[in-house]
Amino acid sequence: MCLREEGLARVEQIRVIRGFRVIRQFNSGRWRGRFGQWALVGLIPLSAACGNADGAREVEIRFWAMGAEGEQVAKLVPQFERENPGIRVRVQQIPWTAAHEKLLTAHVGKSTPDVAQLGNTWIPEFEALGALRALGTLIETSSVIDQESFFPGIWATNVVDDTVYGIPWYVDTRVLFYRKDLLAQAGWREMPTTWADWRRAMEDIKRTVGKDRWAIFLPTNEWAQPAILGMQAGSPILKDGGRWGAFSDPEFMRALEFYLGLYRDGLAPVYGNTDVANLFQEFERGLFVFYITGPWNIGEFGRRLPDELQDDWATAPLPGPTGPASGLSTAGGSSLVLFRESEHPDEAWKFIEFMSRPEIQVRFYQLTGDLPPRLEAWEDTVLSRNDKARAFREQLDRVQPVPLVPEIELIMAKLIEYAEQSIRGGVPPADAMRRLDAEVNTILEKRRWMLERRIARAAP
Amino acid sequence: MKAVTIERQVARAGWLFLAPALILIGLFFFLPAAAALVLSITDFDIYALADIDNARVVGISNYARAIDHPLFWTALKNTFYFALGCGPLTVLVALIAALLVNAPLTRFRTFFRTAYFIPFVTTLVAVAIVWRYLYHAEYGLLNYALTTVGLDPVNWLGDPTWAMPAIILMAVWKNFGYYMLIFIAGLQAIPRELYEAAELDGASAWKRFIHVTVPHLGPSLVFVGVVVMIGYFQLFAEPYVMTQGGPLRSTTSLVLLMYEEGFRWWRMGFAAAIAFVLFVIILIWTLIQRRLEARLA
Numbered sequence: 001m002c003l004r005e006e007g008l009a010r011v012e013q014i015r016v017i018r019g020f021r022v023i024r025q026f027n028s029g030r031w032r033g034r035f036g037q038w039a040l041v042g043l044i045p046l047s048a049a050c051g052n053a054d055g056a057r058e059v060e061i062r063f064w065a066m067g068a069e070g071e072q073v074a075k076l077v078p079q080f081e082r083e084n085p086g087i088r089v090r091v092q093q094i095p096w097t098a099a100h101e102k103l104l105t106a107h108v109g110k111s112t113p114d115v116a117q118l119g120n121t122w123i124p125e126f127e128a129l130g131a132l133r134a135l136g137t138l139i140e141t142s143s144v145i146d147q148e149s150f151f152p153g154i155w156a157t158n159v160v161d162d163t164v165y166g167i168p169w170y171v172d173t174r175v176l177f178y179r180k181d182l183l184a185q186a187g188w189r190e191m192p193t194t195w196a197d198w199r200r201a202m203e204d205i206k207r208t209v210g211k212d213r214w215a216i217f218l219p220t221n222e223w224a225q226p227a228i229l230g231m232q233a234g235s236p237i238l239k240d241g242g243r244w245g246a247f248s249d250p251e252f253m254r255a256l257e258f259y260l261g262l263y264r265d266g267l268a269p270v271y272g273n274t275d276v277a278n279l280f281q282e283f284e285r286g287l288f289v290f291y292i293t294g295p296w297n298i299g300e301f302g303r304r305l306p307d308e309l310q311d312d313w314a315t316a317p318l319p320g321p322t323g324p325a326s327g328l329s330t331a332g333g334s335s336l337v338l339f340r341e342s343e344h345p346d347e348a349w350k351f352i353e354f355m356s357r358p359e360i361q362v363r364f365y366q367l368t369g370d371l372p373p374r375l376e377a378w379e380d381t382v383l384s385r386n387d388k389a390r391a392f393r394e395q396l397d398r399v400q401p402v403p404l405v406p407e408i409e410l411i412m413a414k415l416i417e418y419a420e421q422s423i424r425g426g427v428p429p430a431d432a433m434r435r436l437d438a439e440v441n442t443i444l445e446k447r448r449w450m451l452e453r454r455i456a457r458a459a460p
Numbered sequence: 461m462k463a464v465t466i467e468r469q470v471a472r473a474g475w476l477f478l479a480p481a482l483i484l485i486g487l488f489f490f491l492p493a494a495a496a497l498v499l500s501i502t503d504f505d506i507y508a509l510a511d512i513d514n515a516r517v518v519g520i521s522n523y524a525r526a527i528d529h530p531l532f533w534t535a536l537k538n539t540f541y542f543a544l545g546c547g548p549l550t551v552l553v554a555l556i557a558a559l560l561v562n563a564p565l566t567r568f569r570t571f572f573r574t575a576y577f578i579p580f581v582t583t584l585v586a587v588a589i590v591w592r593y594l595y596h597a598e599y600g601l602l603n604y605a606l607t608t609v610g611l612d613p614v615n616w617l618g619d620p621t622w623a624m625p626a627i628i629l630m631a632v633w634k635n636f637g638y639y640m641l642i643f644i645a646g647l648q649a650i651p652r653e654l655y656e657a658a659e660l661d662g663a664s665a666w667k668r669f670i671h672v673t674v675p676h677l678g679p680s681l682v683f684v685g686v687v688v689m690i691g692y693f694q695l696f697a698e699p700y701v702m703t704q705g706g707p708l709r710s711t712t713s714l715v716l717l718m719y720e721e722g723f724r725w726w727r728m729g730f731a732a733a734i735a736f737v738l739f740v741i742i743l744i745w746t747l748i749q750r751r752l753e754a755r756l757a
Contacts (some may be wrong), residue, residue: 101723108509129510221706272707275618277598406506408727417709422622424708442525446507450514 107441301382
């Protein structure tokens with residue numbers, strides 16, 4: 001446990017000096033005796049631990065990473081430390097479920113790390129908090145990072161009001177994972193690309209697999225699926241610069257109709273993602289044929305499904321209402337951000353640059369299965385050889401972020417909450433979406449007030 | 461004259477001795493509570509966190525919004541469902557267990573006492589994981605038992621009608637051991653002679669229970685009743701770990717809602733308002749309960 005900043009070390013020194021003074025008093029006064037001596041012994045390790053901090057001029061940057069990434073990224077750190085003597089990286093792994101709360105509390109408690117992985121839907125929120133450092137000038141002078149080498153849809157998620165706050169670390173979008181054999185069994189040699197054909201294929205599948213199996217698994221507690229379908233149907237999700245909800249508008253209603261129809265007509269089971277005990281076993285058993293999910297499952301499916309099934313499953317870009325071009329998907333993923341409170345932004349930026357190098361991104365892909373956001377990294381043979389990753393490459397040209405407002409996570413949580421009322425509770429979709437919009441508009445009231453105030457202040 | 465000075469000195473000493481405790485309570489209880497009350501009349505949120513200029517005093521509109529919000533009522537209903545379902549059940553099970561363990565005929569008394577108490581001291585998260593297995597819709601032990609006796613399996617944690625009963629069952633199992641100990645202590649304080657006298661008078665076991673045991677257990681009953689209900693109105697950890705408030709919000713309690721609003725979405729003003737509503741509910745409930753039970757005991 002060594003002390004991070006010199007300032008802190010100094011405070012600690014003063015404490016130690018004071019401690020010695022107290023001990024001297026102990027020893028000279030009436031407390032002289034065994035107690036004072038023990039106290040002295042107790043202080044020795046403390047002063048030894050402080051020796052390092054003022055000795056070598058070593059900078060330690062703190063890096064928070066979530067889930068599997070946090071586990072794997074530690075393997076890349078030694079190389080960075082070799083290339084940059086004098087900089088040490090302390091990786092702290094945070095579970096995804098606690099990440100958001102922990103980052104917020106860290107910001108309030110002024111104990112944010114130097115660098116962190118941030119889900120890119122969180123960037124607007126932390127920008128609104130004033131927690132992030134703008135990266136414009138750092139990017140301009142960088143020889144490693146430039147906007148053109150990243151997928152544009154992904155880069156866009158890091159820009160708030162024309163200012164860049166994060167560098168994409170890996171991309172996460174959703175594509176279709178499906179059982180080729182079961183699709184063929186239902187008479188479809190090729191993966192359909194329009195909603196109408198897709199729906200027909202699902203009906204054919206349902207007829208061949210029978211009562212206890214389904215065509216598609218759409219977890220009733222995941223918002224990504226209805227949101228993606230909505231964007232495909234042309235819904236902006238929020239309208240008028242993120243001021244009002246657009247869920248009860250015809251575009252979104254059309255997507256919701258398609259989505260709910262899959263449950264209503266028995267093509268999708270009414271299951272949440274905790275209701276399926278072992279996704280991989282069930283996929284193997286053929287409980288469902290289609291599953292909309294993200295890149296981490298390429299690796300998982302590869303590892304957990306038996307060898308004989310490996311040729312029978314595939315990935316495909318999402319179908320769209322009017323064919324491939326309308327088959328949008330989300331522009332998700334994580335970015336690396338610098339915190340404003342960081343005392344070592346230059347060293348931390350070097351770390352971000354290191355993580356953004358194409359060859360490091362390929363190694364990171366090999367470690368985690370996370371897809372690189374840089375176009376060059378995709379030309380590498382490891383990635384281009386993987387036929388299961390190809391669908392993602394194609395999909396990444398057709399990604400669109402959800403509206404970049406701080407409230408988006410809450411709004412998306414509300415979306416699935418209200419959609420679930422229609423899925424399970426039989427609430428008419430029009431009613432559910434009208435009430436959703438009403439609630440979303442209340443949530444956005446603060447944002448509208450702040451936007452109006454900003455406009456009023458800008459006006460002379 | 462002299463007496464007055466001494467009295468004053470005694471009073472001063474008294475305050476001095478009280479001071480540490482008063483300061484602690486003031487600093488860590490009243491101050492935060494007062495701050496929360498102030499918070500509850502503002503719209504303090506994530507924007508205000510960045511710049512306090514972004515917070516507005518909104519008066520009672522947080523409370524109005526809570527009353528207006530269907531989710532608040534769902535949470536309130538769930539909280540009462542849980543407290544009223546789980547509270548009496550816990551007391552009943554604890555009492556029965558105490559009577560059984562304390563019965564003169566019981567063997568391995570220490571073993572049973574320890575075994576029933578163990579769930580209470582086990583970490584909830586560990587317990588919840590095991591119970592999730594028991595409740596599992598397809599592979600759970602409970603459904604296996606149901607199907608062997610010819611009943612239909614139940615999707616315990618996945619079905620909105622069954623999720624709360626499932627949580628109640630687990631909470632009773634987890635908590636009754638502690639209250640059982642309190643009842644055992646109460647039972648052991650009842651003089652044996654009373655039972656012997658009653659037996660000589662020809663009182664049946666049931667009569668002895670009603671006329672000897674229950675009146676003497678009065679204070680324990682009041683205490684357990686109040687503590688159980690206060691604890692259960694603050695239901696949080698069980699649904700947080702087991703169901704995250706789902707499915708269809710059927711296990712979202714007031715505290716869970718408050719936690720979500722406050723620490724997940726950082727809408728502190730609204731969360732503080734929920735906290736005060738809960739405070740008032742518990743206060744009223746405890747007053748009613750004390751009056752009722754004082755009459756009984």
